[in-house]
Amino acid sequence: MSWAFNKKKIAITxxxxxxxxxxxxxxxxxxxxxxxxxKKLIVPTSLIAVGLIAIDEAxxxxxxxxLEKRQENFSGFSSHLDDYFQYAPIAVAYGLR
Numbered sequence: 405m406s407w408a409f410n411k412k413k414i415a416i417t418x419x420x421x422x423x424x425x426x427x428x429x430x431x432x433x434x435x436x437x438x439x440x441x442x443k444k445l446i447v448p449t450s451l452i453a454v455g456l457i458a459i460d461e462a463x464x465x466x467x468x469x470x471l472e473k474r475q476e477n478f479s480g481f482s483s484h485l486d487d488y489f490q491y492a493p494i495a496v497a498y499g500l501r
Contacts, residue, residue, distance in 0.1 A: 414456050421449065 413459075414453070417452055417456065421445070
């Protein structure tokens with residue numbers, strides 16, 4: 405991916421975030437509520453920025469790279485809990501019902 409493509413993705417992301425900020429159903433009455441909105445956007449904005457920066461061909465970490473490193477460092481590890489973790493979301497959904 406080229407740098408121009410990443411710049412385009414970043415620009416689109418920020419435009420969408422600005423549209424979300426200014427599309428509230430009711431106008432904000434005071435300065436304190438505006439400050440709360442900005443505080444709520446700090447973490448998501450930083451995570452999106454880090455994610456967009458990480459999507460680069462030179463720095464991209466693929467699933468196969470992670471698998472290779474896991475096999476390299478923990479080749480003898482075996483656990484049967486993984487067989488049951490795939491059903492955890494269903495159990496939580498029915499448990500919270």
